[in-house]
Amino acid sequence: MTLIATESLTKVYGGGVTALSDLTVAVEPGIVGLVGANGAGKSTLIKLLLGLLAPTRGRVRVLGLDPTTDPAAVRTRVGYMPEHDCLPPDLSGAELVTHLGRMSGLPRTVARERASEALRHVGLHEERHRPVGGYSTGMKQRVKLAQALVHDPDLLLLDEPTNGLDPAGRDAMLALVHRIGTEFGISVLVCSHLLGEVERICDTLVAIDGGRLLRADHIAAMTSATDVLAVEVSEGTDALAARLAALDLPVGREGRLLLVPLADQGTYDLILGAVAELDLPLHRLDQRRHRVAELFARREGSHV
Amino acid sequence: MSEPTGVIHDIGYQRYTGPRLGRRQVFGALYLHGVRTTFGLGRSAKAKIFPWLVVGIVFTFAATLTAIRAQIGEMILTYAQFADNMSWLVIFFVAVAAPELVSRDLRSGVLPLYFSRPLPRADYPLAKLLALVTALWMLLGAPQLVMFLGGAFTADGMREVWDELLDLLPALLYAGLWAVVFASVGLLVASLTGKRAFAAGGIVAVFLMTTPIVGTLSILPSTAVNQLAGLASPSTLVQGVGIWALRDLLVTDPDAGLSGLGPFGPVYALAAVALVAGCVTLLLARYRKVAAR
Numbered sequence: 001m002t003l004i005a006t007e008s009l010t011k012v013y014g015g016g017v018t019a020l021s022d023l024t025v026a027v028e029p030g031i032v033g034l035v036g037a038n039g040a041g042k043s044t045l046i047k048l049l050l051g052l053l054a055p056t057r058g059r060v061r062v063l064g065l066d067p068t069t070d071p072a073a074v075r076t077r078v079g080y081m082p083e084h085d086c087l088p089p090d091l092s093g094a095e096l097v098t099h100l101g102r103m104s105g106l107p108r109t110v111a112r113e114r115a116s117e118a119l120r121h122v123g124l125h126e127e128r129h130r131p132v133g134g135y136s137t138g139m140k141q142r143v144k145l146a147q148a149l150v151h152d153p154d155l156l157l158l159d160e161p162t163n164g165l166d167p168a169g170r171d172a173m174l175a176l177v178h179r180i181g182t183e184f185g186i187s188v189l190v191c192s193h194l195l196g197e198v199e200r201i202c203d204t205l206v207a208i209d210g211g212r213l214l215r216a217d218h219i220a221a222m223t224s225a226t227d228v229l230a231v232e233v234s235e236g237t238d239a240l241a242a243r244l245a246a247l248d249l250p251v252g253r254e255g256r257l258l259l260v261p262l263a264d265q266g267t268y269d270l271i272l273g274a275v276a277e278l279d280l281p282l283h284r285l286d287q288r289r290h291r292v293a294e295l296f297a298r299r300e301g302s303h304v
Numbered sequence: 305m306s307e308p309t310g311v312i313h314d315i316g317y318q319r320y321t322g323p324r325l326g327r328r329q330v331f332g333a334l335y336l337h338g339v340r341t342t343f344g345l346g347r348s349a350k351a352k353i354f355p356w357l358v359v360g361i362v363f364t365f366a367a368t369l370t371a372i373r374a375q376i377g378e379m380i381l382t383y384a385q386f387a388d389n390m391s392w393l394v395i396f397f398v399a400v401a402a403p404e405l406v407s408r409d410l411r412s413g414v415l416p417l418y419f420s421r422p423l424p425r426a427d428y429p430l431a432k433l434l435a436l437v438t439a440l441w442m443l444l445g446a447p448q449l450v451m452f453l454g455g456a457f458t459a460d461g462m463r464e465v466w467d468e469l470l471d472l473l474p475a476l477l478y479a480g481l482w483a484v485v486f487a488s489v490g491l492l493v494a495s496l497t498g499k500r501a502f503a504a505g506g507i508v509a510v511f512l513m514t515t516p517i518v519g520t521l522s523i524l525p526s527t528a529v530n531q532l533a534g535l536a537s538p539s540t541l542v543q544g545v546g547i548w549a550l551r552d553l554l555v556t557d558p559d560a561g562l563s564g565l566g567p568f569g570p571v572y573a574l575a576a577v578a579l580v581a582g583c584v585t586l587l588l589a590r591y592r593k594v595a596a597r
Contacts, residue, residue, distance in 0.1 A: 050420050053596060072422040076324060080420035088412040090348060102333045103421045105324040114320065121317060147417060152320035184317040 001064060003029045003155065003187050004049065009058035011044050011211075019044035020211040022058070027216065031181035033198030033205045034191045041211040042191045043083065046157050049189075050080060063154055076105065079148030083159040083191075086144065089133030093124055093143045096132060097150050104151035111150070118146040121184075122176060138169040145176065149186075156180065156188045162197060174201050231258040231271055232283040243274045262287060330423050331431050338435025342401040351404070358397045359443065362390055366447030370454030379455075383448045383475030384546060384553040387482055390444060391539050394482060395511045397443060398436070398490035403503035405432045406491060410594070411498030419595045429591045433491050433584065440483035445476050474550045485542050485576060486511075488583035495590050511538055531566035535575050544572035 005026040011019045020041045036042050047053040049062050051071030060067060067074040087096060094115055101111035101118075119128045122142040127135070132143060141161060148156055161177060162170040178201040181188045192198045199205060199219060207214040233240055241258055244251045247270055252259040260271060268285070275282050325333075337346075343359070344352035366386065373379055381389060406429075409415055418428055452472045456465045493510055494503040514537035521533035534540035546554050548569030565572065 047596075052419060072327070072424065075420060075422045078420070080416070082413075082416045082420075084413055086413040086415075086417055088408060088414050095346070099337065100417055100421070102337075103330060103418060103423060105326070105330055105422060106320075107323065107325060108333075110320070110322060117318065151324075151421075180317075185319070 001029065002026050002061070003032070003063065004189070005061045006045075006048075007059040009045075009048065009060050010056045011041075011048060011053060012056045018211055020048070020208075023208065023211070023213050024058075025206055025213055025216045027204050027206060029187040030203035031178065031201055032187070032189045033195075033202035033219075034189055034208070035193065035195045035198055035205065036208040036214075037193055040193075040208045042193075042208065043159060044211075045208070046080070046159055046189075046191065049157060050075060050078065076151075077154045079151065079153035079156045079186075081144045081148040081156070081158045081161060083163055085140070087132045087135075087140055090131055092131055093119055093128040093135070093139075093146070097128075097143065097147045100147045101150040106151055114150050114152070115146070118149045119143070121149065121180075122146045123172075137164045138166075138172070141165060141169075141173060142176075145173075149180070153186060156186055157191075158188060159191045160193070161190060162192065162194070170197065177201055228288045229260045229262050229267060229271065229285060230254075230288050231260060231275075231285050232256055233258075233275065234281040234283050236278060236280045239278055240274060240280060243278060244271065247274065259288075327423060327427070330421075331427050334423070334428065334431040335435050335438075338405055338432050339438050341404055342436060342439035344404075354400050355397065358393050361393060362443060362447045363450065365390070366450045367454075370451050373451075374454060374458050382553050383451065383472050384478045384550055386448055386451065387444045387475065387479045388543060388546070388554070390447075391482065391542075394440060394443065394486055395508060395539075398440065398486050398511075399504040399507040401436060401439060402487075402490040402494035402507060403500040405436060406495045407498055407500045407503040410495070411500070415594055425591060425595045426588050429491070429495065429587045433487055433587065436487035436491055437480075437483045440487055441480050444479035444482055448472060448475055448479065471553060474553055478546050478550060478554075481545060481576065482542055484580055485538055488580045488587070489538050492583045492587050492590070495587055515539065527566065528568075531568050532571065534565070534572065538579070541572060541576055541579065544569070545576050548572055 006023050009023040010021050013019060023041075023045070034042055034045070044053065048055055048060055049067060051067030051074055054068055062074050063077055065074045065077075091099075094112075097115035097118060098111045101115050102108065106114060116128070119125075119142075122145050124139060124142050124146065127139060132140065135143065141164070145158070145161065148158070158177065162173050165173055174197060177188055177190055180186050181201070181203075190198050190202060195207075202219055204216070205219050206216040231240070237256060237258065241251050241253065244258065244260060249260050249267070249270065260267060271285065272282075340346050343355045369380055369386070409418075415428075419425060449472075452468060455468045459465045459468060489510060490507045493506045497503050497506070517536040518533050518540045521536055522530050524530065524533075534544040543554075544565055548565055
């Protein structure tokens with residue numbers, strides 16, 4: 001089944017601003033990354049998927065349902081985590097998530113149970129009985145995620161879930177989203193303007209820019225055979241480059257970095273051996289995926 | 305040595321396959337939540353102070369009236385007049401309850417969480433409105449019930465109890481009219497701002513600042529204008545409808561100030577209906593706009 005399908009979807013706002021233009025995309029269940037700069041049309045797309053806005057032209061289907069004609073059926077099966085602050089400060093996390101669970105049609109006792117469960121899954125335990133106003137940003141983001149999860153949706157729409165989080169918080173949130181997508185069996189659409197972030201966790205990537213589709217594909221297809229090792233030595237970069245070239249490794253230069261395509265684990269040994277033989281101070285040696293950003297950059301460049 | 309018997313397993317995420325309630329039950333849940341909110345139930349102790357202070361005052365007033373009546377056997381206020389006399393308190397109650405119901409949600413930005421759920425857009429404001437109407441009606445009606453019970457226990461025979469009931473029922477309807485008009489105006493004003501203080505001020509202003517206009521109009525040298533003056537303020541509008549519909553129950557003193565409606569009674573009734581309809585329409589329009597943001 002197709003998770004989300006749009007067909008020449010266009011949204012023009014009252015003031016003549018075109019937020020989405022002629023967007024045709026179909027994605028399979030899994031973790032879907034939706035990337036684009038601010039103002040690319042990500043939030044508009046989410047509102048169209050939820051049936052909060054009506055498309056100007058074109059068609060949209062979510063989980064096989066049409067949100068323009070049957071928004072209630074779609075929203076029963078979808079959980080939404082907005083980008084902005086949306087939590088009343090004087091309610092406790094548990095009260096809020098319980099109430100919103102009831103608003104999704106859960107019976108009273110079920111709502112209470114599932115609220116505690118959802119909060120536990122996102123990592124809030126005893127804190128859930130304290131007022132939200134005293135929560136850290138990370139905890140607030142978790143409550144926002146829990147309220148999207150409380151009614152057991154089949155699809156989660158997460159609008160910038162890592163907004164405002166520190167690096168550790170971002171990693172934790174991404175790990176949580178990844179877990180929801182893989183272990184919980186819930187499909188996830190993650191919006192972000194940070195490509196490097198979503199590419200780590202998603203199966204499919206949809207990139208939009210200025211309301212138009214840049215590219216939509218499986219992440220594997222975009223990053224296959226592109227792993228590179230980056231080597232940095234404090235001195236003797238040229239000597240090392242010559243040495244590696246002598247070992248039949250196709251070495252590339254990028255500033256002070258040497259880039260070596262990663263063939264297999266043996267590549268590590270060859271590089272480490274070369275560095276040790278030349279007795280150079282090794283600064284770093286790490287695996288770099290070919291950034292999807294570069295693919296987009298190349299693609300955009302070729303259009304110009 | 306005994307083996308541990310209770311082991312806690314992390315059973316992981318559980319899918320939910322049980323029933324999902326329909327629109328009616330979700331509306332009911334939101335409505336009940338709203339009624340509880342107006343009285344500060346399920347909220348902090350601070351949020352309970354004012355509503356229960358008002359509840360205390362109206363019940364004390366009703367109990368006093370009942371006691372006086374039992375002692376001297378004379379009814380100082382009719383049931384309908386009770387609602388009139390409590391109108392000032394109702395205004396303050398609305399000024400606190402309406403922002404509590406809607407402004408808080410506007411301010412915290414929680415509305416997208418409601419509108420991304422199955423309930424239709426109009427259900428949110430309508431449930432809140434119905435909750436406020438119910439709260440106001442209970443605030444005005446429950447003390448009348450106390451007065452009725454007091455009167456019924458001191459009555460001689462079923463005949464008097466029956467008469468008493470015939471006085472009470474129209475008065476309860478009248479209390480309902482107060483509730484509907486005040487709730488729809490109050491909620492509309494509150495839904496315009498996320499700041500509770502502004503909303504409360506706005507509500508008090510709408511209800512109280514219009515009173516001097518009525519005063520001015522009622523002394524202009526034109527009988528028709530004098531008789532229509534009550535239309536300018538929600539309170540006098542409601543009183544006008546009451547005087548027209550249940551004259552004897554409301555006007556015990558023939559010299560009472562606003563008893564002169566002339567032939568314009570039905571105009572008051574129409575104006576009240578139009579006011580409520582207008583407020584509800586604007587309220588729905590307001591939330592159509594909020595939901596699309």
